[in-house]
Structures are given as structure tokens and as C-alpha cells.
Amino acid sequence: MQIQLQQVLPTFIEEEKIAQSKIWNNNVVFNTGEKIQIVAASGSGKTSLIHFLYGLRKDYNGSILYDNNSISHFDAEKFATYRQQNISIVFQDLRLFAEQTVLQNLEIKRQLNPYHTESKIAAMAKRLGIENKLHKLCKTCSYGEQQRIAIIRSLQQPFNFLLLDEPFSHLDENNRKKAMELMEEETAIRKAAIILADLKAIEYFKADRILHL
Amino acid sequence: MLSFKHIAPFLNTGQNKVSRWFSYIGLGIGVLLLLCSVQMYININQLLKERNPKKTGFDFISVTKIITDENMARDNRFTPDNLKEIQSQLFIDDAAPLIANQFRVKASAGNIIPFSTDLFLESINEKFIDTVPPNFTWQEGQTDVPIIFSSDFLEMYNVFAPSQDLPQLSQNTISSVKIMLECYGPAGVQTFRGQIVAISDRINSILVPDNFMQMANKNFGGVTVVPASRIYLRTKDANNPELLSFLQQKNYHVNKDKTKFGRIKQILQAIVSGLAGFGVLVILLAMVLFSFYLQLMIARSKENLQLLLTLGYSPHWLSKTVAKKWIPVYVVVVITAVLLTALLHWGFQYFVMKGREELSPFIHWIVLAIAIALLALSVAVNFRLVKKLLYKL
Known part of the structure; x- marks a missing residue:
């Protein structure tokens, strides 16, 4: 399984940023099992790329192929299936249900296409140190805690690609390592790929490739 | 799930x-x-x-044109086109004209009942008559003419008969009364012997066979095509609102009692x-x-x-x-x-x-x-x- 980027170019990007980029306007292939680090400065379109891959935005030229099918031709139902089975994500802005409890936030994702049992949620929460937050409202958790909730949520489904958009920005060194370990384990079980986009290379993420955006 | x-x-x-x-x-x-x-x-x-279950499953209603002050000077009989139009309506099963005599007819009951009067005769397609005995036929040259008499007319006769010193008649005895029909034409008077062969509850008229009427109108009245002043309708339901609207729109008169429920x-x-x-x-x-x-x-x-x-x-x-x-x-x-x-x-x-x-x-x-x-x-x-x-x- 692979994702191919063919001459993908956001419609809004400045000329000088394209020349430096290893991704924009190039042909790039991401394979399952790979660990890919995308390094980019602010404003170079990192979040846009992640959103293009997840199918949230379509304001680009060129094409993105998943399993040789252009995702720009997917309809709403096909995207729903794509997001249930093939691709998972940790958003930079997290996108949690603020008025629901942490457990509800995790369960709503898990029930959609369960990969783990409910007890696994508690185990993961414990591993990342938020086990006592499960029954608290999400909006009462700190940003760092919310980041860990978003990470655990992304691991509740089957996937071939895990998209991470600055997933550790509010975590300390210790928590970053724990979270990274958990994600690498889960990805390995699924023989999936991690595509991690961040401002600079993260040393404890053993990337197979580092691409500068 | x-x-x-x-x-x-x-x-x-x-x-x-x-x-x-x-x-x-x-x-x-x-x-x-x-x-x-x-x-x-x-x-x-x-x-x-179906207020009154009909034996035949049909309602028969007589239709005339409404005579008003404005149209009374004109001929208010039905033209063949009128008849065709009526027959073509989906809610009308069939329609037939009642043809009236176009010459003078005088009736007398001979010596038994000393009574004589000017009379009118009509004829209609047999399908529309409720009681048609087998002897209701007439052939060229025959002097006996079968008559179907309205039960209403019989009732009316029985009402005024005693005051005129005439005998009252039952439905059975009336058939034994021989009526002399004197038809006045350009060639003089010809007399036929009329016999009442049946009483009709449906049609308010004195009916003679169709071919007799044709012959008589031709010979005594000098006309072959006679427009009808009355038309009989045969319909599944006299109370069908569509039928009533059609009749109202055409300004045709119909017995109100029959269509009251409609x-x-x-x-x-x-x-x-x-x-x-x-x-x-x-x-x-x-x-x-x-x-x-x-x-x-x-x-x-x-x-x-x-x-x-x-x-x-x-x-x-x-x-x-x-x-x-x-x-x-x-x-x-x-x-x-x-x-x-x-x-x-x-x-x-x-x-x-x-x-x-x-x-x-x-x-x-x-x-x-x-x-x-x-x-x-x-x-x-x-x-x-x-x-x-x-x-x-």
C-alpha cells in the first residue's frame, strides 16, 4: 500500500518556497512500514500537506493517489471509509470534543471501527499518564494532556498510515518519548507507516527518510 | 454495533x-x-x-331542455348533435330520444267507457322500457297497435274518473279496454285499435312501437326526422356529481327528486x-x-x-x-x-x-x-x- 504525491502544489504557496521543497511539485511515494519525518518551518504548508493527505482540503494542483486511486475523486462516503480503515491522524489543533469526557472522546473513535478493546484505552491512558483524567471533561484538561488524548484516539482504529502534525508541541521530553514509543509499537503491529511533520527533526524518532518541505 | x-x-x-x-x-x-x-x-x-337497490343496476332519468322566458320562442328540442354529446359522456351508459307524434291523435274508448280526448303518443328504443311484453310489436298494415301506458297516468285517470261518471280501472282491466286511435293526416282520418299491453312505472308517457311512430309521423305528419323533446338517460348512478354538473352546465332539466342525493x-x-x-x-x-x-x-x-x-x-x-x-x-x-x-x-x-x-x-x-x-x-x-x-x- 502506498501514497503517491504527483506534482502536488498548493494553490496558495509562494514561488520561492517551491524551489527548496523536496515535496511540493515533486513525485514522492510513501510506503507502508516506512517512518517518514517531514521537516518544515512555520508557514511552509506543513499542516496543509497533512490535511491534503487526510482529504480535508483540496486546494492543490497535481494529484495524491492512495492505492493508485486519486483521493480528489473520493466522495464523502469513500472518505469516511478511508478514514475508518486506512489513515489515522493527530491534528495540530487536536480537534477533540471539548464538552465530552476524555473517555467519550476516545470511545467515539474506537466504536467506529474497533481495533482495540475498551480496556486497552485505560492501559494506554495509564502508559501516557492520563488515566485519572478519563472521566473528566476534555475542556478541563491541559493542552499537554489533550495532546496525549488525541494521540491515544488516533490509535483506536486500523490504519496503514498515521499522520502526525506537531504531535508533541506541548509535551515534555519524558512524555514525548513515551508517546513516540507507543505510536511506534502500534504502527509496527499494523505494519503501517508514520508520517510525522514537525518544525525540526525529532531525534528519538528513528526516521527512514527526512524530507524538507 | x-x-x-x-x-x-x-x-x-x-x-x-x-x-x-x-x-x-x-x-x-x-x-x-x-x-x-x-x-x-x-x-x-x-x-x-345505492339507496334503492336497482334490479337492473341502472338509473333511468328523463332529461328536457329548461324552458325559460328567453328561449321559449325557439325550438327547444334536442338536435342529433345534442344526443351524440350526451351519449359520449363517460358517466352516461346510454341515451335514447323519446319521439312524439307530429299529427293529431284522438282517442276514445268506444261504447264501454264514453270518453274521448286528444292524445299524444311517444316511442322510444325498447331497451329503455321496463316492461316490454312480447306482443309489443307492430307491422305495416296492422290495425291493432300495442300501447304501454304510464302507471302515473292510470292513477290520474282513476282520480278524476268518478267525478266524470267513468268506471275506475285496475292494471288488469285496463288491458281489456279497446282504445280507438284516430290519426288525422292530409289524406283524412285513419283509425287504429289500440290495446294497452303493459303498464310502465319508469316512463311517464303513452308508448307505441318505434316503427308505428315512424310510419305514422311520415304518413300523417309528413315528417321523417323528428327531433326529440325528451331524452332518456341510462346511468349507473343518477347521483353521480359529474352527471349533475354536466346537466347543470348544459341547462338540461332533470327530475330533482331522482338526483336529490346527488x-x-x-x-x-x-x-x-x-x-x-x-x-x-x-x-x-x-x-x-x-x-x-x-x-x-x-x-x-x-x-x-x-x-x-x-x-x-x-x-x-x-x-x-x-x-x-x-x-x-x-x-x-x-x-x-x-x-x-x-x-x-x-x-x-x-x-x-x-x-x-x-x-x-x-x-x-x-x-x-x-x-x-x-x-x-x-x-x-x-x-x-x-x-x-x-x-x-
């Missing part, structure tokens, strides 16, 4: 209780009005249709149709109100719904699941309306109609079919609406 219960906490379904309840009640009232109207429509049809039916059906129309309007308003509630609920839950879609929830599944939540409500509303209709109909049949047999105490199957159709419609409209709103997010 995912169900509404899982996503319920993410939707603001509890909002706007008042408008939601108004729409439920509105829907109930609308459905009740519509179902009751349909049931009443059926009741009216059943009550006013007139009542016309008015009642108009009232009931109006009520049904009002019911449909109320249903539409209730649906609009409910759609406002749905729009508001979805607008208030917009962010959550968007996030559910982002997480991979299928818009089709979401709309199906959200829409399904209201199916039980619709079922309860429609079943309540059906039960109330059944109760009202039963009350009408039992208390107003005193349990008359023409009406079944149960509601008609059409009413049930309409209820089911309305239920299906509500569910379909609701599903489409939710889907449209969700796809717009």
Missing part, C-alpha cells in the same frame, strides 16, 4: 422542545383531519349511493374535500416547523457533527441514524390519528347513523393505506432533510 445512543451526547437534540412538540401535535392534527375527511368522503358515497352529495363532498385540503395544509406546516427544529438542532451541533465526519463517520450513516430517531415519534403520531379516526367513525356509525347497515363500523382500508403512505412520506422527508443538512456541513 454503532447506534444513535453513541452519538446522542454529541447532538443538541434537547433544544427547542416547544417547536418540536408543536410540530408533533400539528402533524397529528393534520393527519387526523385528512384521515377523517377521507373516511367521511367514503361514508357519504356509501350512504348516498346534490346533497355534491355539497358534502365539497365540504369534506375542503377539510381534507386543510388537513394537507396543516401537515405541510407541521413538516416545515419540524424542519426548522432539525435545522436548528443541526446548526447547534454543527461543530460536533463536522468533527464526527472528520473522524470518519459516514454522512449516510449519520443521517440515517439521526433520522431514524424520529421514526417512533411519527409512528405514534400516525397510529394515534388512525385510532382517533376509527373512534370518531365508530361514534358516527353508532350514535348518528344508529348502526345502519350501509356503513361498516370499521374504517375503510383506503384510510389505513393513506395513513401508511403518510408515515412513509414523513420518514422519507425527514431522512432527506437530515441528509441534505449534513452534506451541507
